[in-house]
Amino acid sequence: MSVFDLNNLDLLGTVLSFGLTLIVFSFIFGDNLLFRFAIHVFVGVAAGYAAVMTWYNVLLPEIAVPIIGGSQAERFFALLALVLSTLLFMKAFPRLSGWGSPVVAYLVGVGAATVIGGAVLGTLFPQVLASINLFDFPSSFGNSSPVWVQISNAVVILVGTISALIFFHFGARNRHDRHPERAAWISAVAWLGQIFIAITFGVLFAGVYIASMTAFVERMTFSANFILLFFQL
Amino acid sequence: MSDDIKPNTETSPEDGKEFDKSGEVQKSTAEQSFQDSSSDNQPGQEKKNPERLADAIPDDKTSDDVAEKSLVQDSQEDGEELADDQSDRGVEDKDQPKLVKGEQEVHTREEQDGPLVGVEGVLPAELDPYFIHEPVRRSIKLQVTEAQETQALLLDQMIKGEIEPQPEVTRSKSASNNILRIGIAVFLLVSILLPLSTRVPASITPPVSRDSVSANQLIESISDGATVLLSVDYEPGLSAEMDAALASVVDRMMMKDFYLVLVSTVPTGPVQAERLLVFLNQGGGYQYESSENYTNLGYIPGGPIGLLNFAEAPRQVMPYDLDGNAVWYSPPLQNISSLSDFDLVVVATENPDRGRSWVEQVQPKLGNTPIILVVSRQAEPFVRPYYGSEPSQIQGLVSGFGVGAFYLNSNAQAGFSSMYWSSLNLALIVGGLLMLIGAVIYAGKSLNTRKPE
Numbered sequence: 093m094s095v096f097d098l099n100n101l102d103l104l105g106t107v108l109s110f111g112l113t114l115i116v117f118s119f120i121f122g123d124n125l126l127f128r129f130a131i132h133v134f135v136g137v138a139a140g141y142a143a144v145m146t147w148y149n150v151l152l153p154e155i156a157v158p159i160i161g162g163s164q165a166e167r168f169f170a171l172l173a174l175v176l177s178t179l180l181f182m183k184a185f186p187r188l189s190g191w192g193s194p195v196v197a198y199l200v201g202v203g204a205a206t207v208i209g210g211a212v213l214g215t216l217f218p219q220v221l222a223s224i225n226l227f228d229f230p231s232s233f234g235n236s237s238p239v240w241v242q243i244s245n246a247v248v249i250l251v252g253t254i255s256a257l258i259f260f261h262f263g264a265r266n267r268h269d270r271h272p273e274r275a276a277w278i279s280a281v282a283w284l285g286q287i288f289i290a291i292t293f294g295v296l297f298a299g300v301y302i303a304s305m306t307a308f309v310e311r312m313t314f315s316a317n318f319i320l321l322f323f324q325l
Numbered sequence: 326m327s328d329d330i331k332p333n334t335e336t337s338p339e340d341g342k343e344f345d346k347s348g349e350v351q352k353s354t355a356e357q358s359f360q361d362s363s364s365d366n367q368p369g370q371e372k373k374n375p376e377r378l379a380d381a382i383p384d385d386k387t388s389d390d391v392a393e394k395s396l397v398q399d400s401q402e403d404g405e406e407l408a409d410d411q412s413d414r415g416v417e418d419k420d421q422p423k424l425v426k427g428e429q430e431v432h433t434r435e436e437q438d439g440p441l442v443g444v445e446g447v448l449p450a451e452l453d454p455y456f457i458h459e460p461v462r463r464s465i466k467l468q469v470t471e472a473q474e475t476q477a478l479l480l481d482q483m484i485k486g487e488i489e490p491q492p493e494v495t496r497s498k499s500a501s502n503n504i505l506r507i508g509i510a511v512f513l514l515v516s517i518l519l520p521l522s523t524r525v526p527a528s529i530t531p532p533v534s535r536d537s538v539s540a541n542q543l544i545e546s547i548s549d550g551a552t553v554l555l556s557v558d559y560e561p562g563l564s565a566e567m568d569a570a571l572a573s574v575v576d577r578m579m580m581k582d583f584y585l586v587l588v589s590t591v592p593t594g595p596v597q598a599e600r601l602l603v604f605l606n607q608g609g610g611y612q613y614e615s616s617e618n619y620t621n622l623g624y625i626p627g628g629p630i631g632l633l634n635f636a637e638a639p640r641q642v643m644p645y646d647l648d649g650n651a652v653w654y655s656p657p658l659q660n661i662s663s664l665s666d667f668d669l670v671v672v673a674t675e676n677p678d679r680g681r682s683w684v685e686q687v688q689p690k691l692g693n694t695p696i697i698l699v700v701s702r703q704a705e706p707f708v709r710p711y712y713g714s715e716p717s718q719i720q721g722l723v724s725g726f727g728v729g730a731f732y733l734n735s736n737a738q739a740g741f742s743s744m745y746w747s748s749l750n751l752a753l754i755v756g757g758l759l760m761l762i763g764a765v766i767y768a769g770k771s772l773n774t775r776k777p778e
Contacts, residue, residue: 214685
């Protein structure tokens with residue numbers, strides 16, 4: 093198969109993709125006009141696509157269709173949404189931005205309630221319960237690991253959790269003729285927590301490194317295959 | 326015009342005192358100010374606005390009257406200032422005469438002796454001691470502590486730092502830096518292109534993790550033809566890793582002829598999902614068609630709020646597919662009224678926040694329906710606690726290209742893995758070595774440049 097076996101649209105897309113990939117790679121030689129052009133193209137295309145998707149996937153089915161052909165209740169809610177959206181749009185104009193404030197306040201309030209409620213009930217409480225259950229040895233880890241492994245895991249997680257939390261405790265007592273300092277035991281535990289945090293950051297960096305390298309490899313693979321197909325190699 | 330200068334006042338022909346038109350005398354404060362201002366009021370000051378003064382003077386008035394008019398005007402202003410001053414200080418006394426402006430100046434008294442006995446509103450001959458006050462002493466030194474002064478200074482410096490233009494940071498464009506950057510790029514390019522050019526198959530296969538095996542077992546335990554909700558929640562920028570990881574899972578589901586319901590909380594997600602299915606159709610020889618084998622409901626707006634809304638009422642939130650069809654009444658979905666009616670939920674994301682939103686907002690609504698997260702390696706540390714905890718909040722976790730691509734033996738995943746794996750392995754090793762060498766060099770340089778104590 094060669095690239096000329098593709099239909100016109102696919103061929104155009106492949107050539108554009110290859111060209112833009114090379115342009116982005118030109119950043120190796122420093123910032124340049126072509127690289128900036130490619131970045132602007134990406135931003136513009138993403139914004140345009142998001143606008144089209146929003147129209148066809150949100151505004152049309154959620155606002156336009158209910159108003160035109162919906163029931164009385166659907167029309168009411170669609171009109172309400174339209175009015176609130178229009179008020180929110182006023183935020184774009186400095187003189188009328190006050191009209192959008194109630195809508196923003198509503199969104200912030202509902203958003204905060206949703207996120208906080210989810211975080212507390214969906215993450216905090218279950219994870220606290222899970223940390224407690226680590227010391228319930230007969231049931232933890234499905235009884236597949238030896239007890240000493242279960243104990244070690246539980247202790248490491250407990251120490252890591254507590255020490256990392258204590259690292260962020262910055263309270264200090266005032267002392268005469270000396271700068272305020274944290275208590276000695278808090279400093280010691282915080283130092284341990286710092287190690288756990290450093291390891292965590294290392295793991296996160298490794299993940300980002302692998303993800304970025306995968307994207308790089310995929311683009312290089314695509315470029316190499318394009319060249320091989322183009323020259324019938 | 327004269328009203329502007331001295332409203333409703335005229336001079337008594339007998340003693341030259343000021344009366345308003347209602348027959349009442351100007352307030353005593355004005356007189357006190359008159360005395361004060363008379364010493365300060367120089368002729369030059371009287372001629373501040375000669376035209377206005379000239380307009381204000383009737384023809385039959387004397388020059389003394391003119392001066393007096395001007396002085397009275399000044400005294401009125403002084404009286405007003407004093408009134409304002411008193412009100413500012415919170416001086417409120419019922420017995421104290423109320424000081425008001427213009428015509429509201431009502432402070433009358435009845436003459437007790439002399440030729441004007443019984444006449445109200447006569448100006449007193451001498452100053453009224455009631456209005457003589459000690460000048461209020463105000464300290465001009467700010468009463469703040471040393472700590473407050475320091476904090477104020479810090480705040481001042483911060484604000485100055487914000488408003489002052491910062492000099493542009495000029496990066497060194499030395500040739501050595503360019504050579505170093507190009508050298509690193511060449512190393513990485515060679516490490517990637519070498520396995521591709523030699524077309525050597527992957528010599529090292531990634532280990533199959535326990536998580537992947539669990540996910541596989543979970544999928545296998547679900548009967549063929551089940552209805553699965555699949556959320557493609559990753560950006561195109563990281564599609565290389567996510568496509569490879571998700572392809573193996575979706576490939577297995579397509580082998581079992583699952584009916585897929587596609588959604589996304591990312592605007593580009595619906596297209597990513599379609600693209601993945603096209604790739605799997607080509608690579609795995611499937612014939613997955615829209616409406617027949619899958620439905621793409623599109624983009625769920627609103628972030629966590631939209632997700633919660635969708636979890637509570639999927640039919641109302643996403644009534645149509647991308648083509649505008651009311652798909653919930655089609656045979657595969659007519660029995661689905663809530664997310665707990667799905668047989669499996671699979672979420673693919675590279676963003677830990679999106680993964681967390683699914684766990685926090687949707688998972689509690691799923692009931693007994695299992696959920697599998699397919700995540701990027703960079704998001705894995707954030708979502709692993711949901712899987713490794715007891716009780717676990719998610720029932721399967723497939724992370725990254727390396728682990729995800731090989732846990733199932735199918736045509737599609739083999740295509741992905743054979744393309745990337747050798748190059749990725751070598752590039753990761755070379756990149757890690759370059760970082761290590763750089764760290765050693767910079768550590769040596771810093772040791773050499775450190776001054777001996």
